[in-house]
Amino acid sequence: MNEYDSILGDAQSWLINHSRSLADRGIKLTVSKSPYDGRTKESAWFDLEDETKMGRIILWDTGECELELADIPSGEVTAQHRSIASETDLNEALNALVSWFA
Numbered sequence: 001m002n003e004y005d006s007i008l009g010d011a012q013s014w015l016i017n018h019s020r021s022l023a024d025r026g027i028k029l030t031v032s033k034s035p036y037d038g039r040t041k042e043s044a045w046f047d048l049e050d051e052t053k054m055g056r057i058i059l060w061d062t063g064e065c066e067l068e069l070a071d072i073p074s075g076e077v078t079a080q081h082r083s084i085a086s087e088t089d090l091n092e093a094l095n096a097l098v099s100w101f102a
Helices: 007-024 087-099
Strands: 028-033 043-049 053-060 064-071 076-083
Touching: 007 028, 007 043, 007 053, 007 087, 043 087, 053 087, 064 087, 076 087
Parallel strands: none
Antiparallel strands: 028 043, 043 053, 053 064, 064 076
């Protein structure tokens, strides 16, 4: 067990706790997880989408994080790599994802 074992569950809980407010704003949330097939790293990704924007955060149990933000009409995509070493880091990444839809 390492310090990142709970990162995927913490992220999922955070997003599910915010799912109602996201839905009220017309933002669809989809949660996906890597299969349990012997991979050395577990991952989960969370997609948010409305009529004009898409966002995805991919988290690995190692603390690696990819944040992708897309503007549908222009086709522009911004990608960021982050390292999640604390609850603060996780909250900042999740807030960046949700803030994209402001």
